[in-house]
Amino acid sequence: MHILVCIKQVPDSAQIRVHPVTNTIMRQGVPAIVNPYDLVALEEALRLKDRTSARVTVLTMGPPQAESALRKALSFGADEAILLTDRAFAGADTLATSYALAAAIRKIRDDMPVDLVFTGKQTIDGDTAQVGPGIATRLGMQLLTYVSRIDRVDLERGEITVQRRAEGGVQVLRTRLPAVITVLEGINEMRFATMPDMFRAARYGLTVWDREAAGIGDVTKIGLKGSPTVVSRVFAPTPRAQKAEIIQTQSEQPDDLVATLLAKMFTKHPPLRAAICPRAVQRT
Amino acid sequence: MNENFDVIVVGAGPSGNAAAYTLARSGMRVLQIERGEYPGSKNVQGAILYADALERIIPDFREDAPLERHLIEQRVWMLDDTSYVGSAYRSADFSKPPFNRYTIIRAQFDKWFSQKVREAGVLVICETTVTGLLLDGQRVVGVQTDRAGGSIYADAVILADGVNSQLARKAGFRPEIEPREVALAVKEIHFLPEETIQSRFNVTGDEGVVIEMAGKITQGMVGTGFLYTNKESIAIGVGCLLSDFRKQKTSPYALLDRMKAHPAIAPLLAGGEMKEYTAHLIPEGGYHSIPPIYGDGWLMVGDAGMFVNGVHREGSNLAMTTGRLAAETLIALRSERKPFSARNLARYRASLDESFVMRDLRKYKNLPRIVEKNPQFFTAYPELMNKAAHTLISVDGVDKKAKERAIRQRFVAARSRLGLLGDFFKLWRAFE
Amino acid sequence: MTQAPPSSKPAGRRKAELDPRFTSYKGVFVFIEHNAGAIHPVSFELLGEGRKLADKLGVELAGVVLAESDGAAEAFCAEAFFHGADLCYSATHPALAHYRNQPYTQTLTDIVNRHQPEILLLGATTMGRDLAGSVATTLQTGLTADCTGLAIDPDNRSLAATRPTFGGTLLCTILTLNYRPQMATVRPRVMGLPERDTSRHGRIIAEHPDLIEQDIVTKLLEFIPDERRDEANLAFADIIVAGGRGLKRPDNFRLVWDLADALGAEVGATRPVVQAGWVTADRQIGQSGKTVRPKLYIAAGISGAVQHRVGMEGADVIVAINPDPDAPIFDFATYGIVANAMQILPAMTAAFRQHTAAMKKAV
Ligand SMILES: Cc1cc2nc3c(=O)[nH]c(=O)nc-3n(C[C@H](O)[C@H](O)[C@H](O)COP(=O)(O)OP(=O)(O)OC[C@H]3O[C@@H](n4cnc5c(N)ncnc54)[C@H](O)[C@@H]3O)c2cc1C
Ligand SMILES: Cc1cc2nc3c(=O)[nH]c(=O)nc-3n(C[C@H](O)[C@H](O)[C@H](O)COP(=O)(O)OP(=O)(O)OC[C@H]3O[C@@H](n4cnc5c(N)ncnc54)[C@H](O)[C@@H]3O)c2cc1C
Ligand SMILES: Nc1ncnc2c1ncn2[C@@H]1O[C@H](COP(=O)(O)O)[C@@H](O)[C@H]1O
16 A cells, blocks of 8 residues: 655744734744644554555645655654655745645555545645645545544455544545545644654655656646736734733732622623533533 | 764764764765754754854855855943943954955855755754763763664764763763853844845945843843844844852843843834744853863763854854864874874874964963953943943033043942952953 | 734735636525524524625525425525525535535535635635535635624635634734635624514525445444533633633632522633533633633633634723733623622622512512
């Protein structure tokens, strides 16, 4: 079995700041990390590898620095890594991204058929969760999103059974390979790489593909040109009009503080009175 | 798999990078192991880079190193609670390239340096902690890491693991650090628009300013504060001897908070967005605290060897220089086909003694003890000087001569004539 | 890349005349999502928002219903009319009984191609995001995901969709230039619910999806509903009591449960608390958890990091308990108590119990 995992290098959104004056993003010093959701996908792929001795290839589209994301994936145990990088890819939205990734996957498929493509649930910079569905649609593969568990892979029959998080419950779905799976967060814990794997990852000769190497002829489908959506404005969220009203009392005793709060709250927000309906049953 | 290298460098700070780079450039097979997620990840602070030490390793570093501002002005402030007396030196000559001192942001600088190290051929492994040294009798033959399959062998190990150097302590190469030998420093970065920094500090383009501070801000503890201008941020921090923090039961953050609120400092930071960073130790013990720095199969460089000049706030340049000299020692021995025995590695110590590193540290060797024993330098004097300035400058009908007399009396009352003389002599001896 | 704002200047200037093949695209479509016989509230929110867009454009608002049978579809269409739709496209087929990507994508794509809307909106649910991604790729059009604001650009009648990015640190407004339909998925609980008006009617246009069960590769073996009822409730709870790392120890979290019981509230948590295993992951509120919009949100021991904030700042009233007067949560809470939650929470529980007891007596 051959599993392909799409990973993306993203700025650590927890450390992004907005310039107080110009309202632009300050990327200075913001570390690049592997999109955390993609590590969940990678770990799930590696667990399948442990079970079935599959081959795991990681693929990323991004600037040359994204190499470090691939090396990280290799250190965890991925077998091969491909970096898709070309100035022509810059400015891609999800449609153009899935076009380029799908093209690369077709190329990879020529070498060795791909049974499963894993992506993360979403990225933390784009937050769109669209690239996975886009790849599936372009490659005509079955799509399983928000997968929380892989129940069974039956290579003989070319079938896979998974649990998919849906509204109000979990769907147990069976489908035919090849399929694209987007993996739900929090379902596993990334392993700790061994020293030999660290060495292998550091020394590994990455495959680097530019547009032509990936077999993409039509430049109108990639990058900014291939993106139907454009960002017209970026701005910081308007902070709430005012800061919290701090409840203060003479005594600063908890009971007094709470009494003052309740009095204020119920006067200013009368609907809250009715919203309260204590639970009859006590929890144990 | 049995991995074998000529040299393993532990740590990817300035000292480890200088050593690894120098070694690899001369064809040695080098493995460098860093605990952080990437080099610099544990070193988020801004700092001052002294060009000379780096220039000797990478002569054309100015072409692509991430440098923030070159310094054209140095201010020294003695602070009282609401005032300061200060001096400043600014020269247009500092604006003529090649520049001599720069502000840098360590996270970016270390990353850049590490890229050079990799390009030179060093195998760099991050997110891996060296947990111990592998010994064959007395001889260090490799390192143990926290990863499965993690024993790696080498002909020599360079300990560039920073001020704590748990490895050296575990191996018994170095005693526990005394709290009076290290300063605990905290530092924050405040982001401000480039134009604001330029106008607030009266500079243009990439020119920058440093302010060194002493006085009431350390609340009587031995220590200093500082403020550096980066391109789009200001680094501000304060450090005091760990032993003093323990005695005073003050937290470094509380100290920094009070310092930031000082009426002379607050306006410099106003409107900035603050990012807070953890505290870090600085070896301040000086010459007398330097442990043995070599042995059979091992060398110690940078902060691990306590190579910091606390008086001039120099650290990274000593780190790079010790790293380079350690590497050059190994390179020379290898070319002479001599083993990396303690006896042969004594050359490292000899070359250090010849360099500015030991000369400077020797020069100030008694200072740490003097200031530790004489807290008046950090308490009484700043206050007296501020009062003096206030008295002199206030136009209030008192004649100047009377004012000078009042000032003199205050000094004597505070320290006695003999004390004043003694203090002056102690300082003069320390700097001589 | 993927819709992360470009570091260079935004490409907003790239204006173009609409391609002639798209000029016939008219109207606003809302995909009506339903589970277990009930319409997902986000669809009502979208009808409310779609109504405003349609009125501004002077076009009709249509609901799109995919269901297993005409009977089921009719009830959904009626609800769509009550909530503002002028007409509904109703596609029924046994293969549409439950959501699967392939038949839904095919059916919705066909409807779009046949009836050519200029705007197509879906809820940003697990279903909506799965479906929208496939439909947009099939149609080769732009899709703006997980929006929190929709407007019409007065210059060119195009949809200006605003969404958070970088985990809510920034917002960006995205346009789909020169492609139709303009698609967006919209985050639940962000738009208000429209008034339900049972006097409203509309036209139903029957669609006849060309589906054959044998050709559908993916099979549903089972649906396991969330037995823990409270899981589904969180997103629609009127009152939420949430705890953060400031509660220090797992057993202190009991104080949060106690207060929740006294209020009839749901319990939420921050990510560190979930990661530490004090509560289950379905209670996490924030960027990588749930978005909630209660009338009252009580935050105990929560610093108010942006990733948490984006999930709860839509609450009508936020009460924060935190001993650190500089905690960011006080920047956007309604009321703040600067104190130890371990003391305040029990006091609140007692006070609210007293309050409800008094209310009962009064009745
Ligand atoms: C607040 C502050 C301000 C300063 N300002 C200046 C200044 O302006 N100018 C200046 O020249 N100097 C300054 N210094 C001093 C300077 O930072 C240090 O002297 C210099 O960083 C020392 O370099 P180093 O390589 O020896 O150690 P470090 O930079 O501490 O590097 C050690 C590295 O080893 C790694 N490591 C540690 N243990 C292990 C292990 N077991 N396994 C693997 N890796 C390990 C660490 O993660 C770290 O990356 C300042 C220091 C502080 C704290
Ligand atoms: C990609 C990404 C996604 C994320 N997604 C989410 C998400 O979905 N949801 C989420 O919540 N976080 C998320 N986070 C994490 C987020 O950045 C914060 O780390 C987190 O919200 C902080 O949780 P906290 O407020 O419980 O803890 P802390 O930030 O540690 O705050 C604890 C607070 O408790 C206060 N406190 C201390 N003692 C007491 C006491 N006795 N009584 C009362 N208060 C006390 C402290 O003053 C402090 O303000 C995400 C982060 C990333 C990088
Ligand atoms: N540039 C990229 N390279 C590789 N994989 C990507 C890229 N962008 C997105 N992905 C994958 O698609 C998933 C969803 O991304 P998004 O649609 O941006 O939220 C991610 O979790 C990745 O697995």
